[in-house]
Amino acid sequence: MPTPPAKSHGRLSIKAAQKPRELLQDTPDIAGAWKAKVLTLYPEMFPGVLGHSLTGRALQEGRWGLEPIDIRLFARGKHRNVDDTPAGGGAGMVLRADVLGRAIDFADNGQRRADWPLVYLSPRGKPFTQQMAQRFSKARGITLLCGRFEGVDERVLEARQIEEVSLGDFVLTGGEIAAQALIDAAVRLLPDVLGNAESIEAESFSSGLLEHPHYTRPAEWEGRGIPEVLTSGHHAKVAAWRQEQGEALTKSRRPDLWAAYQQRIKPKK
Numbered sequence: 348m349p350t351p352p353a354k355s356h357g358r359l360s361i362k363a364a365q366k367p368r369e370l371l372q373d374t375p376d377i378a379g380a381w382k383a384k385v386l387t388l389y390p391e392m393f394p395g396v397l398g399h400s401l402t403g404r405a406l407q408e409g410r411w412g413l414e415p416i417d418i419r420l421f422a423r424g425k426h427r428n429v430d431d432t433p434a435g436g437g438a439g440m441v442l443r444a445d446v447l448g449r450a451i452d453f454a455d456n457g458q459r460r461a462d463w464p465l466v467y468l469s470p471r472g473k474p475f476t477q478q479m480a481q482r483f484s485k486a487r488g489i490t491l492l493c494g495r496f497e498g499v500d501e502r503v504l505e506a507r508q509i510e511e512v513s514l515g516d517f518v519l520t521g522g523e524i525a526a527q528a529l530i531d532a533a534v535r536l537l538p539d540v541l542g543n544a545e546s547i548e549a550e551s552f553s554s555g556l557l558e559h560p561h562y563t564r565p566a567e568w569e570g571r572g573i574p575e576v577l578t579s580g581h582h583a584k585v586a587a588w589r590q591e592q593g594e595a596l597t598k599s600r601r602p603d604l605w606a607a608y609q610q611r612i613k614p615k616k
């Protein structure tokens with residue numbers, strides 16, 4: 348299947364960025380499919396990695412939808428500023444609450460929905476987890492706010508009750524990479540996107556454990572073979588081996604996950 352064109356956002360192609368009037372027209376939902384609306388100063392960064400491989404194919408097939416919304420379109424006044432200097436002084440610029448408020452209200456279609464989370468990607472947020480990805484994928488869709496510069500005016504986070512989610516304990520220059528990571532994790536959990544519910548159940552975090560190692564052909568590579576049990580054809584033994592491996596990996600690499608797993612799976616008598 349050919350790589351989708353950079354600006355194609357699903358079955359109904361939405362022209363992003365530089366065409367205010369077109370963008371401001373309400374974009375129709377693709378037959379009720381899960382949808383991500385992304386508020387960004389760089390709509391041309393989307394779909395980005397999401398336009399390729401499984402997520403890209405699913406986007407083309409209309410299994411999910413993407414609507415980048417250019418924050419700049421909501422700036423007003425002579426200079427159409429989206430940012431300004433921080434109150435109290437200091438380096439950098441802060442995205443304005445009035446501009447963001449209008450952009451969010453546009454994304455909301457004038458009405459906030461309970462089944463439609465509103466998230467600001469932020470290093471101060473709750474660390475993103477597989478559980479969050481599951482929650483977001485079960486919603487009707489999600490609206491994501493990507494910050495830039497020093498971040499956003501605190502008042503808009505309060506007034507619009509925005510949930511803050513972090514990709515991890517590091518600082519990016521903008522929220523767009525984090526938004527694409529979050530969307531990718533949610534989209535692959537949508538029914539019919541991966542087409543293999545079993546592989547989702549077994550993978551890291553879903554069970555509370557890290558996943559076991561994988562092997563494929565050639566049977567020998569640089570003198571290294573494949574663990575014998577995997578070529579035995581004995582399904583129960585393979586399953587037991589995988590479980591052991593997952594447990595051992597989790598125990599050594601992620602004591603935090605291991606402790607939580609033991610609490611959950613093997614409650615004390």
Ligand code: SAH
Nearest residue numbers: 468469470494498513514518519521522525
């Ligand atoms: N001054 C801020 C960092 C701003 S970084 C602070 O110290 O908290 C600029 C933008 O990048 C942020 O507004 C946010 O949207 C995005 N960003 C940076 N790091 C991120 C992370 N770990 N997770 C999610 N978004 C992040």
